[in-house]
Amino acid sequence: SQQGEEDPQALSIQEGENATMNCSYKTSINNLQWYRQNSGRGLVHLILIRSNEREKHSGRLRVTLDTSKKSSSLLITASRAADTASYFCATDGKGATNKLIFGTGTLLAVQP
């Protein structure tokens, strides 16, 4: 299966701390994306990193990609209570058409 696995499954931190989530996947990919989902709502795209990129930044987000290890990490710096949500990585496998498969997700709780 192409599905990614994320760890930790759940993470609880204090406001101002950094949060790191990891994603591992099984097949070769074209790119990897990270999404955020507030409880019971739709997903919001955060960042996309291509298979030939190693690191990407967007505001307080930093994503790394190691294709040799088939893994990615999402770092949220200086977290805020509003960052509380589930975070999913998503991959599109090489050769798969229009098929974005989501990882198992990390539930992040930021305590005020």
Added chain:
Amino acid sequence: DTEVTQTPKHLVMGMTNKKSLKCEQHMGHRAMYWYKQKAKKPPELMFVYSYEKLSINESVPSRFSPECPNSSLLNLHLHALQPEDSALYLCASSQDRVGRKLFFGSGTQLSVL
């Protein structure tokens, strides 16, 4: 307009009912998707329409029937559902081909009694 609009937000239906979920986008996107999400699980791909043609059906039971009347609209027709079909149904769109970022609607929370 960067919104994907889904209606209804909530739906309760019996196992003998027929209902439809609707999704609309006006971003000019040519790929549209249905995902199903159970509580505390990741979204699971159901169907993909590309340029108004069904391009992917992830072996979804025939009691779910998708329809793409035009490039802005996507429907999911429901008939004779089972209680285990209760879930959050998410519609998404993307510019075109695989690898583009997805824009999601807020979903329809479906309960089958």
